[in-house]
Amino acid sequence: MSTVRFIACVAALVAGGSASAAELNLYTTREPGLMQPLLDAYTTATGTKVNAIFIKDGLAERVAAEGANAPADVLMTVDFGRLIDLSDKGLTQKVASKTLEAAVPAQFRDPDGQWFGLSARARVAYVSKERLGDLKALTYEELADPKYKGKVCIRSGQHPYNTSLIAAVITRDGPEAAKTWLTGLKANLAQKPAGGDRDGARDILAGVCDVAIGNSYYVGLMLSGKGGAEQKKWAEAVNVVLPTFAKGGTHVNVSGAAVAKNAPNRDEAVRFLEFLVSDEAQGVFAQANYEYPIKAGAPVDPILADFGALKADSTPLVEIAKNRKAASALVDQVGFDN
Amino acid sequence: MTREAAVPVAPPPRPGRGWLAASLAVALLALAPVAGLVGLASRGSGDLWPHLAAYVLPRALLDTVLLLMGVGVVASAIGVGAAWLVTAYRFPGRGLFDWLLLLPLAMPTYIAAYAYLDLLHPIGPVQATLRGLFGIARPQDLWFPDIRSLGGCAALLGLVLYPYVYLTTRALFLTQSANMLEAARTLGAGGVRAFGTVALPLARPAIAVGVSLALMEALNDIGAAEFLGVRTLTVSIYSTWVNRSSVEGAAQIALAMLAIVLALVFVERFARRRHGIAAAANAPRRASARTPGGFGQTLCVLACALPILLGFGAPAAYLAVAALERVAEFGLPPQLGREIWNSTAFAGAATLLAVTLGFLVAYAARMTREAPMARVALRAASVGxxxxxxxxxxxxxxxxxAFDNAVDGVMRQAFGVSTGLLLSGAGAALVYAYVVRFLAIPIGAAEAGLARIPLTLDHAARSLGAGPSGLARSVHLPLAAPAVGAAALLVFVDAMKELPATLLLRPLNVETLATHVYGExxxxxxxxxAVAALAIVLCGLPPVALIARASLRRG
Known part of the structure; x- marks a missing residue:
């Protein structure tokens, strides 16, 4: 409680003394179940009431249409491609904050301060304990190796988590090499891409495949038992391997936020972002959803720590984002989802 | 032109303008989203189309056509078959099956898809039981069709959507005059032949209406198709929008798809333009139901029970078990009451409005004696x-x-007051969206209900001194009420289940049952x-039961 009070005092001072009856409007593509603990912590710390709406797709279109009257102060998304989209469409505004710049590594925020990453998730491999128990290291390139023929499961190639990975391959190796890789990966699939990341673990337990591509936090969620006893069994059937590029690190996506261009409560919005990179909030990201904190040195959840040390690939997200559409087109071209 | 006619002669005056204007106004409201799409589409989509044509559309078109064919076959086989059994035969439980067959209406397709994937997964209960029976140890050694496929998706959608066919066909079988069926029987056509040669051809318009409702639902589905890995046109629209960040391109595909759908609807209507079936205003005498032998009765029971079990029983039982486990461990979700209220309030408001406007549009067509403009307005209002x-x-x-911001601008200028987002801020936008999306249902029902009232009845009422409002109040409304009532309940259930528009258009701090389920x-x-999903199904049950009662009374 004392940390909360301390933050409350600091925040109140930063905000100019008065924190009563303030409000903040949040548009988010992050699911309500994951947001609520953070919002509650913020309200406790500052007394600010947070009004939120969870929108899956169309957040950008809605803010754009609402225009000058849009009530949104903060726009939050779970994928950097969406964040960059927002700033490309001119729906965000520049924020100059020493706190944010100090907390968020340069590769995970916009150089111009239009958006900031807040938590990180790695695109990892779930591998069968039973059939690939000895596998300790893996490269993304190897996933296209014929030795895994008929052994790989993955969700739709058009899902943002996958287009982001494919865009990273294009950025690193060029479009031709990326096409060869994706074609090879397609040839290795055990079944048509469908479902979500967790289905990969379940399909491994069912013997459908040996390796599945998924986000890191799903394993934490499944192992914790928050998703029910069934899912715990799925997660216990797999080991998590943090794959790397042959000459690089692990592909990392971020969830992040931006201050809306027409934010009616701009100062409150900046204060909220700064709160989200505080040690307390970074801890909530880790506890509520088993994400990697964006802030260097913030503690990682023990379940995640078990996967081994995360060595994030250093390719800047803004560079990867430029190839997002090409990645989506490539998925169609190789008929990945067919 | 209408003024001179206001003398008490036999054909009533043509009360044209007011009705026509109101009807056109509704049509304009319904066309607003199409106008919005045209606006988006006209911004251009760069070089998207060559890519779409080469890699996306051929596959999406093929999958869409195959999916619709599959859904059409499954839904019409079950819907028509069950409707025939419960109207033409006597067997144990018939009265119960009569309305239980409507239950899948309460089950959202995306929730059925989640439930079935769990039930039928290699490590789910069904395959585990089968492995136990056959003594197979490893999941991969048991061959079992994968629901994550085109066929699986078609079967699932058909099983959940057949009640649309059942509802319309059953109503028609009930009102089919006994004379024709009995004539067929006298001429030696037994049960099956009477069905094939008389009942089925006569029911064609009703079947067409029901099947097209089911197919529209299937075509517009995104949750189930995407989850089961089927790349339909709707999924492609979605993917173009989200992954190419091309809302322009998505709007273009959506408009093209809309044009194709409207063309098909037009062709279908044109094909049966001469099949107008006159019906008497009073209920015709019903053909007596036959009592088959013991084996036949067993078959009837099985044929009726199976669709209910698969389309509703299995996923609902799965939800109930999952929900009970959750409640036992964590208690009821704290927001549940509020979400139930939000869902029912939005759906209720939309239902009231949709039924009023739908009746108005259909009534305008009648009161202007099917003036071409009124017909056009009627079709346009159904576009959602x-x-x-x-x-x-x-x-x-x-x-x-644009409306909100314009009002705000005017208010600021004139009074120095900002009204902000008037429609979107208060949830009116969501109600509006539901009304446009489902307006076709009350329009169709009111149209059908009114069509059954012969014009001679209007003339009789007017010669007895009834004015236009008296005519509406004491003749048309009471006679069309059952059909419109059933439509109202259908709108309510559909609005409760609606997800994508709800997700995008609801105001801040508002969660409904559907958005809660989706968020998880x-x-x-x-x-x-699971608890919220079960709540959607439970909230849908009373309206479904009422639909059943309303249509039972008609029979």
Missing amino acids: YAMPGAVLAVGLLTPLA AARGTYESG
Whole structure:
């Protein structure tokens, strides 16, 4: 409680003394179940009431249409491609904050301060304990190796988590090499891409495949038992391997936020972002959803720590984002989802 | 022109303008999202189309056509078959099956898809039981069809959507005059032949209406198709929008799809333009139901029980178990009461409005004696049913916000007061979206209900001194009420289940049952959404029971 009070005092001072009856409007593509603990912590710390709406797709279109009257102060998304989209469409505004710049590594925020990453998730491999128990290291390139023929499961190639990975391959190796890789990966699939990341673990337990591509936090969620006893069994059937590029690190996506261009409560919005990179909030990201904190040195959840040390690939997200559409087109071209 | 005719002669005056204007106004409201889409589409989509034509559309078109064919076959076989059994035969439980067959209406397709994937997964209960029976140890050694496929998706949608066919066909079988069927029987055509040669051809318009409702639902589905890995046109629209960040391109595909759908609807209507079936205003004498032998009765029971079990029983039981586990461990979700209220309030408001406007549009067509403009308005007002909810919602964003911002601008100028987002801020936008999306249902019902009232009845009422409002109040409304009532309940259930438009257009701090379920499903914690999912189904049950009662009374 004392940390909360301390933050409350600091925040109140930063905000100019008065924190009563303030409000903040949040548009988010992050699911309500994951947001609520953070919002509650913020309200406790500052007394600010947070009004939120969870929108899956169309957040950008809605803010754009609402225009000058849009009530949104903060726009939050779970994928950097969406964040960059927002700033490309001119729906965000520049924020100059020493706190944010100090907390968020340069590769995970916009150089111009239009958006900031807040938590990180790695695109990892779930591998069968039973059939690939000895596998300790893996490269993304190897996933296209014929030795895994008929052994790989993955969700739709058009899902943002996958287009982001494919865009990273294009950025690193060029479009031709990326096409060869994706074609090879397609040839290795055990079944048509469908479902979500967790289905990969379940399909491994069912013997459908040996390796599945998924986000890191799903394993934490499944192992914790928050998703029910069934899912715990799925997660216990797999080991998590943090794959790397042959000459690089692990592909990392971020969830992040931006201050809306027409934010009616701009100062409150900046204060909220700064709160989200505080040690307390970074801890909530880790506890509520088993994400990697964006802030260097913030503690990682023990379940995640078990996967081994995360060595994030250093390719800047803004560079990867430029190839997002090409990645989506490539998925169609190789008929990945067919 | 209408003024001179206001003398008491036999043909009533043509009360044209007022009705026509009101009807056109409704049509304009319904066309607003299409206008929004045209606006988006006209911004251009760069070089998207060559790519779409080469890699996306051929496959999406093929999958869509195959999916619709599959759904059409499954839904019409079950819907027509069950309707025939419960109207033409006597067997144990018939009265119960009569309305239980409607239950899948309460089951949202995306929830059925989540439930079935769990039930039929290699490590789910069904395959585990089968392995136990056959003594197979490893899941991979048992061959079992994968529901994550085109066939699986078609079967699932058909099983959940057949009640649309059942509802319309059953109503028609009930009102079919006994004379024709009995004539067929006298001429030696037994049960099956009487069905094939008399009942079925006569029921064709009703079957067509029911099947097209089911197919529209299937075409516009995104949750189930995407989850089961089927790449339909609607999924492609979605993917173009989200992954190419091309709302322009998505709007173009959506408009093309809308044009195709409307063309098909037109062709279908044109094909049966001469099949108008006159019906008497009083209920015709019903053909007596036959009592088959013991084996036949057993078959009837099985044929009726199976669709209910598969389309409703299995997924509902799965939800109930999952929900009970959740409640036992974590208690009821704290927001549940509020979400139930939000869902029912939005759906209720939309139902009232949709039924009023739908009746108005259909009535205007009658009161202007089917003036071409009134017919056009009627068709235009029905357009929302042919659009996926997400597309409709995106199309609505621009016109709605433009309206809100214009009002705000005027108020600021004139009074120095900001009204902010008047429609979107208060949830009116959502009600509007539901009304446009489902307006076709009450329009169709009111049209059909009114068509059954012969014009001679109007003339009789007017010669007895009834004015236009008296005619509406004491003749048309009471006679069309059952049909419109059933439509109202259908709108309510559909609005409760609606997801994509709800997700995009609701105001800040508002969650409905459907958005709650989706919020959990999107992060893979289906179990946490089970209670809300079950609540959607439970809230849908009373209206479904009422639909059944209303249509039973008619029979």
